[in-house]
Amino acid sequence: MTPTDTTLTDKHIIAVLGGTGAEGSGLAYRWARAGHDVIVGSRDLAKAMACADELNALPGAGSIRGMSNDDAARAATLAVLTVPYTAQRATVAPLAEALQGKILVDVTVPLKPPKVDRVALPEGGSAVAALQAELGPGVRVVAGFQNVSAHHLKNPDHPIDCDVLICGDDREACDVVVELARTAGFHAIHAGPVANAAAAEALTSLLIFINKRYKVPSSGLRITGLPA
């Protein structure tokens, strides 16, 4: 039986699929440090295990496991997808059954190399809309974390100066992900239905442009005007 009905109070088993890159491994580390049970998934089991070993050597980690994406998706109660845009759908298609009933957090940004500082909207407006269409309504897709630079994620003393915009059509799933982000030190905000992720995804190209234009390593964004 696959675990379903993730609720706000569950202890999560988080699988970061395609989690060996800078963004995925950084998020995996932040969640492990916050006490979650974290799995790094990869197409390549050896790479996943090596990445887990590396993360476990960082302060506050220690129990991150490495698995194939398939095993990671099965073992998880909640999955996070951190692969380059070109690999997004091929990574997820074989995992559809393993992800049924679970929350899948899509971090994909539809960058179009080499001009990654220029917005290139995918058909349908966002990468996550295509993902939800691919997986069907049985997977609770939520978009988020697209604007968080990997730059400081593995430095546990560095606060992340970037809000996380959470978009999804499943309100309860969004609440779970907002809370999950909070536990790892992120300020997350529910920013609307999955259609609204088009803005969050596209915004990453603006931040990359701003990094170059103003010669900074990792610009981000904060939503203003909210209650303290």
Add this chain to the structure above:
Amino acid sequence: MTPTDTTLTDKHIIAVLGGTGAEGSGLAYRWARAGHDVIVGSRDLAKAMACADELNALPGAGSIRGMSNDDAARAATLAVLTVPYTAQRATVAPLAEALQGKILVDVTVPLKPPKVDRVALPEGGSAVAALQAELGPGVRVVAGFQNVSAHHLKNPDHPIDCDVLICGDDREACDVVVELARTAGFHAIHAGPVANAAAAEALTSLLIFINKRYKVPSSGLRITGLPA
């Protein structure tokens, strides 16, 4: 002869086209208060003059003029377009000749009532891309101010807690608009080519969603990680 080649150091004659609404009149007021020569334009001359009178009664204004959009576009060295999305192209088409060689700042947000808190990307990704196509390369189109809530613009003591994302293909024109924004108390950031305005436009629906979800009057955004 129409004034052309606006540079960073010119004193501007700013025409806010469709400037009788909350956003346009608020921006007109902020610029007048900063010492610029400001014209409020409208399809309806009487409405433009009434709006100018109203603004001139506010502290620090006094010399704002009301004109037809056509006269305003001709008199201006720099124009700002603040009309609802549905009126954008019809407003601008007759002004193409008057705007040749000038900077046109497009504030249009492609909202789709009644669900204005949901991103609805126009064909081509942004409202401003269609505008630039309509007007041709002779008008120096720059997108900006889409995320600035009208809420506090006419309260001169209220600082605007929202950065302005400036997008355009004409680098010099973007620099002019960044500086123009600065003179009126806005923190403006060059955020890339006109293609990047898709993100800034779409972001407004997220801010409207956030206003409702978190019960605040005017959320905004700040870019973080920049030099102080």
